Amino acid sequence: MKEINVQEVFLEAGYQISPEAVKLIVSHSSPKDLVCYILEHIDESVFVIEIEHIDLPSFESEYPTSQKADSRTTSEASSHPGSQILQNSEVTSVEAPVNPVVASPSPSPSSPSGYGTDRSLNTGIHANSNSKGNVNGNNINIMSDITDMSTCVGEYMEFVQYFRNRYSKLSDMIRGRITARPIESLNRNRKHGGGLKRSGGGDYSEVSIIGMVSEVRSTANGHKMLQLEDPTGSFLVLVHQAEKDLFEEASKIILDEVIGITGSLTNDGSLIVAKKIIFPDLPNISHRREGTWGKAVFTSDVHIGSSTFLEEEWCSFLDFLNGKCDNDQMKELSKDIRFLVIAGDLVDGIGIFPGQEHELDILDIYDQYAKAAEYFNQVPEHIQIIISPGNHDAVRQAEPQPRFPERITSLFEDRITFVGNPALVDLDGVQVLMYHGRSIDDLVASIPGVSYQEPEKAMIEMLKRRHLSPIYGSRVSIAPEKQDHFVIDPIPDILHCGHVHTIGIGRYKNVLAINSGTWQSQTEFQKMVNLMPTPAQVPIVDLSTLRTTLLHF
Ligand code: D5M
Ligand code: FE
Ligand code: ZN
Numbered sequence: 001m002k003e004i005n006v007q008e009v010f011l012e013a014g015y016q017i018s019p020e021a022v023k024l025i026v027s028h029s030s031p032k033d034l035v036c037y038i039l040e041h042i043d044e045s046v047f048v049i050e051i052e053h054i055d056l057p058s059f060e061s062e063y064p065t066s067q068k069a070d071s072r073t074t075s076e077a078s079s080h081p082g083s084q085i086l087q088n089s090e091v092t093s094v095e096a097p098v099n100p101v102v103a104s105p106s107p108s109p110s111s112p113s114g115y116g117t118d119r120s121l122n123t124g125i126h127a128n129s130n131s132k133g134n135v136n137g138n139n140i141n142i143m144s145d146i147t148d149m150s151t152c153v154g155e156y157m158e159f160v161q162y163f164r165n166r167y168s169k170l171s172d173m174i175r176g177r178i179t180a181r182p183i184e185s186l187n188r189n190r191k192h193g194g195g196l197k198r199s200g201g202g203d204y205s206e207v208s209i210i211g212m213v214s215e216v217r218s219t220a221n222g223h224k225m226l227q228l229e230d231p232t233g234s235f236l237v238l239v240h241q242a243e244k245d246l247f248e249e250a251s252k253i254i255l256d257e258v259i260g261i262t263g264s265l266t267n268d269g270s271l272i273v274a275k276k277i278i279f280p281d282l283p284n285i286s287h288r289r290e291g292t293w294g295k296a297v298f299t300s301d302v303h304i305g306s307s308t309f310l311e312e313e314w315c316s317f318l319d320f321l322n323g324k325c326d327n328d329q330m331k332e333l334s335k336d337i338r339f340l341v342i343a344g345d346l347v348d349g350i351g352i353f354p355g356q357e358h359e360l361d362i363l364d365i366y367d368q369y370a371k372a373a374e375y376f377n378q379v380p381e382h383i384q385i386i387i388s389p390g391n392h393d394a395v396r397q398a399e400p401q402p403r404f405p406e407r408i409t410s411l412f413e414d415r416i417t418f419v420g421n422p423a424l425v426d427l428d429g430v431q432v433l434m435y436h437g438r439s440i441d442d443l444v445a446s447i448p449g450v451s452y453q454e455p456e457k458a459m460i461e462m463l464k465r466r467h468l469s470p471i472y473g474s475r476v477s478i479a480p481e482k483q484d485h486f487v488i489d490p491i492p493d494i495l496h497c498g499h500v501h502t503i504g505i506g507r508y509k510n511v512l513a514i515n516s517g518t519w520q521s522q523t524e525f526q527k528m529v530n531l532m533p534t535p536a537q538v539p540i541v542d543l544s545t546l547r548t549t550l551l552h553f
Pocket of ligand 2: 301345390392499500501
């Protein structure tokens, strides 16, 4: 932390600070934590913060491991699913290794830009022990994957830790862009008689907070009321409907996402009237990696075993991969393919929904995977195949899901790479975040303007929130791992989802968002809910330009 930043932070919080005090802070090993600690504990009658106002011994005894950027989240309090989990005081330490799944150096959790790890900083992350390649140099590195790393058994305190970790990672991305107060300090002021005051005269009413959204509702007058929680407390935020742009932005706010708010405190200090909403978001300017040669094919939701699996179209896709096609252009295209990426629902499974047995051609789950293996063994060897599971596959339903068990992977040739869901993989320098996409059902239901027909829009909402499954406790069952594996950090080059069975291709600030459709025609359930799939279409991406072409089979 630089001296100028320390000064700015205190100025924005309504305090001046002496140069000696600034020097003391910047020379400390945990300046950010120290700043937060001072702001939390400073007597409000102080106008200029001097060295004697900084109680270093208390800070160091309260934050013994204060090197951690997020130790403030471990100090007192609690948040969500309606039950103040973020503020629970029983947990004293929540921080696990930054990236427990990578054997090699992990990305830093946040960059000075405040957007988390910048992609330009991440080019060197390769987990050699997790890499797989072939004679053609088509190397895959698994950078992040829950497989063999799951620690959760589903106890209450694990949920507390999970939410703390989510808040910590996402709030760090926002923290570089606003100077937020701990909510506790606002509540304390309120008890002391209303709006923030500073000695030396004048009201100090513009404040910023960063919190997890624990409630969203409309008021009788048509305004939006949000409740935000940080580890120290909760606070109400009003978004006035007359503020058109802001109000529209607020209409997209969903439960459990982490946002920053800058606004004015009302005279009685009971709520903030929002002026600005800050999302974790992707940086506007980011340095895109160079990419690599050749092409990658993205698909998902094959649903092998289902009576609606489109076998004929699937087999002509396999022919294409083998260069067996009438069209010369397609034949040329197929020669460039280096990777085949499959984001879940490889088979239809059994017992996934009531009455499924009436819609299955293959009734045994292992027979379904044996059939899948038969197909994938036909893919030419120069193409590296990488497969992650979905909600129809034979792994735990709670996400993050590990890769398929040995009993299934052993049915396939060794050359195939199996990863969990979600997983971050590096395809010879192009980073792909694979996520089956079950949360898209929730995002479609919650965000105006997001529909099954344009799944890429839901994926862009994930990127803005830097989270693959922001709404907790709806359709996606999230296992409370120590780390939140759904936080999007580092920023991938490609975000690849499936699940909703519709093709969607979009771009958001240098990230390509692909939803890769399905190989299943409309099911009875989908007829009932009017979901019109776009099957047997395959996005193929040029790995040097990320330009995408859609192939129809
Ligand atoms: O999901 C394919 C799509 O269909 C996805 O948007 C969910 C929806 N779907 C399918 N079956 C159901 C049931 N039984 N309830 C709710 N939503 C459903 P897939 O994972 O391929 O089944
Ligand atoms: Fe599916
Ligand atoms: Zn699915």
